Amino acid sequence: MLILDECSMIDIMLMYNLLKALPQQMSLILVGDIDQLPSVGAGNVLRDIIDSGCVPVVRLTRIFRQAQGSRIIMNAHRINRGEGIDMRGGKDADFFFATKESNQEVVDTIIQYCKTNLPRYYHVDPLQDIQVLTPMQRGECGAVNLNQVLQEAMNPSKIFLRRGGTQYRLKDKVMQIRNDYDKEVFNGDIGTITKVDVEERELTVLFDEREVIYDVTELDELALAYAVTIHKSQGSEYPIVVMPFTMSHFVMLQRNLLYTGVTRAKKILVLVGEKKAVYYAIKNETTTGRNTCLARRLQPDSKEAQEVKAQLLKEAVDETANENGSDSKKMIVYKGSIQPSMVCETPAVYKGNLWKRLSQSKFRSSFSLKANDRSYVSEKGMEKVREHACDFIRKRLAPAEIPNDGKQTPMRGHPVFIAQHATATCCRECIRKWHKIQPGRELSQVQQEYLVDVIMTWIERELENAR
Numbered sequence: 001m002l003i004l005d006e007c008s009m010i011d012i013m014l015m016y017n018l019l020k021a022l023p024q025q026m027s028l029i030l031v032g033d034i035d036q037l038p039s040v041g042a043g044n045v046l047r048d049i050i051d052s053g054c055v056p057v058v059r060l061t062r063i064f065r066q067a068q069g070s071r072i073i074m075n076a077h078r079i080n081r082g083e084g085i086d087m088r089g090g091k092d093a094d095f096f097f098a099t100k101e102s103n104q105e106v107v108d109t110i111i112q113y114c115k116t117n118l119p120r121y122y123h124v125d126p127l128q129d130i131q132v133l134t135p136m137q138r139g140e141c142g143a144v145n146l147n148q149v150l151q152e153a154m155n156p157s158k159i160f161l162r163r164g165g166t167q168y169r170l171k172d173k174v175m176q177i178r179n180d181y182d183k184e185v186f187n188g189d190i191g192t193i194t195k196v197d198v199e200e201r202e203l204t205v206l207f208d209e210r211e212v213i214y215d216v217t218e219l220d221e222l223a224l225a226y227a228v229t230i231h232k233s234q235g236s237e238y239p240i241v242v243m244p245f246t247m248s249h250f251v252m253l254q255r256n257l258l259y260t261g262v263t264r265a266k267k268i269l270v271l272v273g274e275k276k277a278v279y280y281a282i283k284n285e286t287t288t289g290r291n292t293c294l295a296r297r298l299q300p301d302s303k304e305a306q307e308v309k310a311q312l313l314k315e316a317v318d319e320t321a322n323e324n325g326s327d328s329k330k331m332i333v334y335k336g337s338i339q340p341s342m343v344c345e346t347p348a349v350y351k352g353n354l355w356k357r358l359s360q361s362k363f364r365s366s367f368s369l370k371a372n373d374r375s376y377v378s379e380k381g382m383e384k385v386r387e388h389a390c391d392f393i394r395k396r397l398a399p400a401e402i403p404n405d406g407k408q409t410p411m412r413g414h415p416v417f418i419a420q421h422a423t424a425t426c427c428r429e430c431i432r433k434w435h436k437i438q439p440g441r442e443l444s445q446v447q448q449e450y451l452v453d454v455i456m457t458w459i460e461r462e463l464e465n466a467r
Contacts, residue, residue: 006235007032011041012294035080036260037234038290048294055298071095072262072269079259079282087275094265098272103140106244109272110146111153113242114226122268124240126154127173127192131238132227133261135252141244141273146227154226159196161203163219168203170196175225175232176207182363182430183212188232190225213411217366230261241265245273245281253281354454355461357434358423367422369462373415377459385459389416389452393425397451398443402428405439419455419462 002022004010007030010018022028034047050057072095075085087097098113100106110132119126132150136142151172160169168174176189185191185207194211195204201216214222230243243261245253258281262269271278296302358364369377377385396408409426410417420426424434431437435454437447 001027001029003029003031005031007046008034008036009039009234010045011039012043012045012292013041014039015043015045033263035256036263037231037256040231043294044290044292045294048292049298052295052298054300072265076259076262079255079262082255082282082285084279084282087271094268096268096270097275097278098270099275100272101274103246103248106141106246106272107146107149110242110244111149113270113272114150115153118240118242118268118270122240127171127226129239131233131241131264133230133233133241133243133264134227135230135245135249135257135261137229139248141246141248143227143229146244147224150226151224159198161196161198161201161216161219163216166219166224168193168196168219168222168224170194173225174205174222175228176221177223178221180221180363181433182361182424185212188236190236215366218363221362230257230264233264234260237264237266239266240268240270242270242272245271245277247274247277247280249277250280253277254284255282256285257281354434364422364424367418369415369418369459369466373418374463374466377415377463382456382460385415386452386456388414389419389455390448392416392420393443393448393451393455397425397428397431398448400440400442405429415459416455419458423454423458425451425455 004018009032019028030046030049032046034050038044038047049055071086071093075095078085086095089096098109100109114126114130114132118124118130122129124130132146134141134143134146137144139145151167151169155169155171157169157171160167160172162168170193172193174191174193176185176191177187179186189207191205191207191212193203194206197203203214203219205212205214205222241261241264245258247253258278392409396402402408406427406429409420411421412418417426424430428437428439431451432439435451437443443451
């Protein structure tokens, strides 16, 4: 059984590839809220599946994130129904509205709430427990500007690294903005900078009790996270949410955007801005409609469904014919021998395209041999360096079970170590991903030789480029 959460965020292509990968005997349970923001990509998958009437649907009406008497819940329901919300506030309330007319007033109020008022009244950590959510990136009340002013107000640390126009300061709250499978951090992960090494030009970010090191060239993967967009926050929840809502964001003011932002708050929600902007968003449903055919295709008697069945049948017949034919297994040759992945892989991935793929990886292509590394290779000779590579592979990577897999290869200290990270031969998981050699079993001699060949080829290329 596979349980998939936040399914309102899944677009049509992602769902297609997911279903292709599932075994036929596996049950799939989709969990999500169709009233939240739809997927960034094409389609409206979860809503269409529900509207088709072809799958069992259970609707949960009881909310467990907040207490049943919560004004957050009450106002969320009102927003969904297109009704005005309760903005009265009060000492024991969990929903507050601070009316401010100008953008500068909104910004100043947010700073005051995040830095002083909310931490003092609710005894919370302003960095860990308070999150500013905004409809847009740009503008005076957008995420970019709010991050700068909140950073200056809440974290005036002088220990930092600069990348582009952004200072990454010690104790800053940051967000990973793209998936990095090598570091095992993903788009939307929020962490705290715990160490800044000015000399080595790197910093350490703590994500859920796991430390991740970033070189200065990798800081484009991080963004300040004192304030994030409501779109970025979907799927997350925070103890206290502060949200600017002004008519300067009118292009983004929609009912599902407001609903998504409101429902991110677990305990306290503070809206700051114009009442007019809130009412405008409640009445605006312009993003609801998407021109999709998935609901009809799922209905067994529809014309679209019959066409899909015919196409799937044809593909199944063609696939069976190929499996029984003479070209069913493609053997991949590497330097006169069978590549360790051996069968049923696309040859283009492995030959020259391995280097092309590595060059397209920002992390892999960031490695190079420094002058001292090249000097070491010249002094020892390529044969000796190859012996070292063989030894490292045999001891650190060849065993079937590696307790410290992912940490067995240092980032510096030997040319082979650098080459391993550059060629994704540094751990068994990277080898699986890039070279299709499965973990869990001991590397054969052929597989070890292949990995050493890749490492030494990269070192040779580095020496040639330096001449």
